[in-house]
Amino acid sequence: MYVLLFPIPFQMKDTGVEVQMSSWLFKQLKLHLEQEWKYQPREKGLSLIECTAENENTICPRLRNAKVEDLWSLTNFFGFATETFVLAVNILDRFLALMKVKPKHLSCIGVCCFQLAAQVVEEQCNIPSLHDVIRISQCKCTASDLKRMEKIISEKLHFDFKATTALTFLHLYHTIILCHTSERKELLNLDKLEAQLKACNCRLVFSKAKPSVLALCLLSLEVQTLKSIELFEIVLCIQKYSKISDSDLLYWRELVSKCLADYSSPACCKPDHKKLVWIVSRRTAQNLQNSYYSVPELPTIPEVGCFDGSESEDSCEDMSCGEESLSSSPPSDLEGSFFFDLKPKSKWPALSFDS
Structure with a gap:
């Protein structure tokens, strides 16, 4: 039984309920250990972002990190759970590791990842409308743009959003420790x-x-x-x-x-779970209200083509710099493609640590 992994002094008392609880926890741990690789962003795509210079017309580490901090702020503003934030980051990274994204579209992508995560974690009645999220995030795109982007992200990630994340393991590890320790429970915050x-x-x-x-x-x-x-x-x-x-x-x-x-x-x-509150002057509030109803700076986001079916999901891939034709959907007012699929080109260098 799983509980026997622990040294004798730290085993739980031999009661039916406690043994069953311990067994269930370790079964859950085993299940998530087997699944975690499915929800990790592709290392090749992450490595490309890491080595991207800031003057290039694609996502660099600073832009990605800044967008994650924005997601943190949105999570706090709406009073959402930590799970929503962690899942939104996971969805964002998995998508960025698959697609070459232009910086001007990152804001729209971030908001979509936030919405998708909220739909998985939060109660439906607590999820804000697209218009509210657009106004608060100041992402300068339309509700139609967000819906189109949500469709693209969903298809690229195969609608698989309920991911195993580091938070999943943190909660499991924490519960396992509390089940087996004689220390005061509040010590491990x-x-x-x-x-x-x-x-x-x-x-x-x-x-x-x-x-x-x-x-x-x-x-x-x-x-x-x-x-x-x-x-x-x-x-x-x-x-x-x-x-x-x-x-x-x-x-x-x-x-x-x-x-x-x-x-x-x-x-x-000492984490502060209070909701973010904006204190603005009357003039600033008026400007925000006007910008909310004004025409957004970004044009309509077009759909992108699907992966070439001949490519292997596990093949070594590189980012393509060339433009690709759009899918058979109606033409958009945006010239060129929105972002690009990864294409096999050159071999990626091996990382210096185990993954």
């Missing part, structure tokens, strides 16, 4: 861990990490801060069960530790 994960999500590099590894890094760093031998031994058992190597854990722990040091603030230690 889940809100703090979630806030730290959100900080990591704002860095493109962590999209390359396995979600299970990223979550364990956050947990192990917190346990190290608490200086609890019991919690440390439980984390070691979780690491062994999850088959996470010491080299992977140490590599990502160092990056996570540096990221958290950069983001170190009272807000990270």
Whole structure:
């Protein structure tokens, strides 16, 4: 039984309910470990974004990270769960790793990812209308543009949005520890861990990490801060069960530790879940209202063609710089293609760490 993975001093009491709970938790962990690869953004696409200069007409790390911070702000403004934010980032990264996107369309894409994540996580009655999201996000596109973009993203990701993320593992690990520890439950603050994960999500590099590894890094760093031998031994058992190597854990722990040091603030230690409130002057409010009803700067977004059926989903792909013809949908007023599918060109260099 899964509970026997833990050293004898830290096993749960041998009661039927507790043993069943532990068994269920580890079955869930095994299930998500088997599925996590399906929801990771393509490493090749992420690597291309990483090496993109800011003066190029495509997405660079700074633009991606800034858009994720915007998603964080939107999540706070509407009072949505951390899961909505993490899922929105996952959808965004998976899409950006598949398609070459022009910077001027990133705002529209970000809002669509936010809406798609909210539809999965939040209660339907709490999801704002497209017009409200357009107004708050100031994305300068129409509701029609958002619907068209949502269709494109949905098709490219095969309508598979309910992803296994680092937050999934963070919650599982946290629950497993609470089930097996004799320490005070409040020692391991889940809100703090979630806030730290959100900080990591704002860095493109962590999209390359396995979600299970990223979550364990956050947990192990917190346990190290608490200086609890019991919690440390439980984390070691979780690491062994999850088959996470010491080299992977140490590599990502160092990056996570540096990221958290950069983001170190009272807000990270004590997350503030209050909704964002805008205080504006009457003139600013009038300008916002006028801009809301004005013609947006971006033209209508056209649909894009599908992948070439002859290409393998697992083939090594590169970004194409050439224009492609649009699909057979009615012509749009936007010249050229919106963004491009990845095309096989050259071999990508191997990364220096296990993925």
